[in-house]
Amino acid sequence: MDVIRRGERGKQKTWQWLMVLTAQRVLCTYCGRSPSTTIDHEEPIAKGGADVWWNFVPACDDCNRWKKGRSAGSWVANLDLHHRFPKAGFATRGMRPEVYAGITRRVERVQREIADMDRREWFRLHYGGERHQNKTELAEILTRCKMELRGYPHYPWRTPKLGKSPNVCTRLMCCGYQHPKAKHMVAFLNREERDAFRRAVFNGRAHEGDVLGRLIREYLLGKEHRGDDGAT
Ligand SMILES: [Zn+2]
Ligand SMILES: [Zn+2]
Secondary structure: OOOOOOOOOOOOOHHHHHHHOOOOHEEOOOOOOOEOOOHHHHHHHHOOOOOOHHEEEEEOHHHHHHHHOHHHHHHHHHHHHHHHOOOOOOOOOOOHHHHHHHHHHHHHHHHOOOOOOHHHHHHHHHHHHOOOOOOOHHHHHHHHHHHHHOOOOOOHHHHOOOOOOOOOOOOOHHHHHHHHHOHHHHHHOHHHHHHHHHHHHHHOOHHHHHHHHHHHHHHHHHHHHHHHOOOO
């Protein structure tokens, strides 16, 4: 792993590791198959790349070692030449075409995901107090974090904020349920939707609570049948 050199270890806080490693559904940006276990610098440190989050890409050990010292752009250019001129020896090893074809797009996408302010804030608020000393401890915290994320039907940082505190999470589908505002439908429906819902409930001669309960049960049941995690 070329990323954590002597003297640089520990620069990244635990929550920043989690923020990067969990991007793109915890899969390696390059191969899209193995789980991310390392932080790769898109612009290598050796070439003056920054050791900060916007230069990070989650990668598996294997890809990180393979790409070593190159930006994804030049790595792919090299692989591209290898595929077009297999006998010229541009790369030492072939990569599945479907992998290298979209690689720059995937790097951009994962960097956008990591740069998402709401997402970063969520990781800071939830894992800002965590510390790890070694890879084993990090892996343990990452497992916990993955389990937590799996528990949400939607990414919590995409749900509305119910308050304005810089130090506590007030996301509706996360910690925000404790917020007084969360008790009102106003928190997640706009005015028109709310009126339409009330009209429909009234016309169906039902109670709002009953209808909501039914909708939630149907949703959960459908989720079980689809077997997905609902997070897109
Ligand atoms: Zn990989
Ligand atoms: Zn929260």
